Amino acid sequence: MTSSDMDYLTIALPKGKLFAPSAEMLAKVGCTAEDLSENSRKLVITNEKEKLHFIITKTADLPTYIEYGAADIGIIGKDVLLEEEKDLYELLDLRFGLCRMMVAVPEALKREKLSDYAHMRVATKYPRIAESYFHSMGIQMEFIKLNGSIELAPMVGLAEIIVDLVETGRTLKANNLLEVATIQPVTARFIANRVSFKLKFDRINRITEELRTLLEGVVTL
Amino acid sequence: MFLFMKQHEFVPQVPYGTRDFLPREASQKRAVEGALAQLFANWGYDEVVTPTIEYLETMTVGVGNDLDQHMFKFFDKNNRILALRPDMTTPMARVAATRFKGSPSPMKLFYITNVFRYEQAQAGRQCEFYQAGVEIMGASEPAADAEVIALAVESMLKSGLQKFQIGLGQVDFINGIMEQSELSLVQRQQIKHAMVTRDLVGLGEILVKSGLSQSDQTLLKHIPLLHGREDMLKQAYSMVTNDKSRRALDNLANIYHLLENYGVSQYVDFDLGIIRDFEYYTGMVFEGYTPGLGFPICGGGRYDTMLNSFGMNCGATGFALGIERVLLALERQGIDGTQNCKGIYIGWNKENLVKAIKQADTLRDSGCSVELAVIPESCAQAKESQKSKGYEKLVYVE
DSSP states (O other), X not given: OOTTOTTOEEEEEESSTTHHHHHHHHHXXXXXXXXXXXXXXXXXXXXXXXXXXXXXXXXXXHHHHHHHTSSSEEEEEHHHHHHXXXXXXXXXXXXXXXXXXXXXXXXXXXXXXXXXXXXXXXXXXXXXXHHHHHHHTTOOOEEEEOSSOTTHHHHTTSOSEEXXXXXXXXXXXXXXXXXXXXXXXXXXXXXXXXTHHHHTHHHHHHHHHHHHHHHHHHHHO | OOTTOOTTOOOOOOOTTOOOOOHXXXXXXXXXXXXXXXXXXXXXXXXXXXXXXXXXXXXXXXXXXHHHTTSOEEEOTTOOEEEEOSOSHHHHHHHHHHTSTTSOSSEEEEEEEEEEOXXXXXXXXXXXXXEEEEEEESOOSHHHHHHHHHHHHHHHHHHTOOSXXXXXXXXXXXHHHHHHTXXXXXXXXXXXXXXXXXXXXXXXXXXXXXXXXXXXXXXXXXXGGOEESHHHHHHHHHHXXXXXXXXXXXXHHHHHHHHHHHTOGGGEEEETTOOOSOTTOOSEEEEEEOTTOSSOSEEEEEOTTHHHHTTOXXXXXXXXXEHHHHHHHHHHTTOOOSOOOOOEEEEEOTTOHHHHHHHHHHHHHTTOOEEEOSSOOOHHHHHHHHHHHTOSEEEEEO
């Protein structure tokens, strides 16, 4: 089972928060499978009738599956796309999973301008995004890559600043962190492998258009 | 890195992004390259070999700044900056413009060689990789473009691939639309960048902010999806009003007509969304795709201004095929291009080496591939050697 099988379309879905809305949205345009669930023991879930394979991957790995062509299409957050910088088609903004990538500091450390934070330590799960953001502002920083619980870093003196993805900002408040800059809003994106998009164009384009129609319907309601 | 290293054990490594071709892979590579060299020669192309290193200034003349940061660079004794060639088109253009000045035109040249680009290495995409390609220099006619595409199709067939598709587009289609619109230079660059990076969401966002009319926005947003056969060209024709875009479409129709006569049009689709990453393309551009390979297997196009920057005013067109990508695709599609069988192993017992040499000579003359043992073996030992080395037959001289 790889994307070299021209009859099948392989769809990659991310584990975690985006899984349920992604699966639901795809189901609305006819892309689903009987036992498609995040907790499935099966690694590849197949719908023989519709000629679909589903794979469920760790979020950060999903663009890699798509870039190599191990999966043809998939759904993933823009944050992961920005961080991973993979060569693939970003076809559609699916508008769910809205979060924002932002910079936060402990209230006590608040300064007037962003450039006042120069050369401080930034803890983040997204070093590439953080670096390119500060770089674009002409500010040099030290970056510390962490894999989770970013809010902890300033509390224990590992870093002064964090760059992280937030949805409501409640966690920030609970930890006395203050948002000082928004880098960019982030939503779920519909993506495709660059060769699959050409070789399986009709099928992928049809799904894209159906998703687009679905989204436009949501807006007008 | 040191974690798994045993003490006192030195494990030499190859530099990042390079690889060894072991005998099986090397023989497959040789087979594909041999078939391609034969094919190019049959089509009347002459081989050219250029230096692995060139002056950086030569390499950036045609390629532009995009590739600059992907080049391996170093200094010569006089502190001039050298670069390992990141592609072969620029060296070929340099050769044509300097060494072949005044030669009968057009020139048809081919190469099969390694090129170097510093990028994130992955399967089928190393920092050092092999390319086979052709260039026609001194011809601006669609006939030259059609020949290049037909030869690209034949190359993939000769390599053993059966399933592949070529997407054919033309950069002038997009350029025409953008020139007609009132976009600023920055906006045009942003739009092109979004298209090159295949970020259609970003493209939409730029267009919304661009101040373009709704119809122009729709048109530009639609370009990456303009994909299909001849009826798509007609559809695209009715979507644009400017001369440049329409001439681009006429040109594609002309090329396609010739490809029908070459008998390869079934492998070719139109795809106006193709913008190759290289800045030097000026006319038709194309990419080849094969199932199981997540990135293009070949690509090329027309680059009319590059020779000009080397002081020779003429049109040029060509393509390059990634050898490792061909090998990977063959493997993934379960196609084995080479014979695994290695011929004959000759073993000999004491004092029979002379006889064995004669025997090997005769067999080699008759066209067999023969390995001659270098130390005496018993018959059982020789059998063992034949088996472990994978020879089909054993000749034992006693």
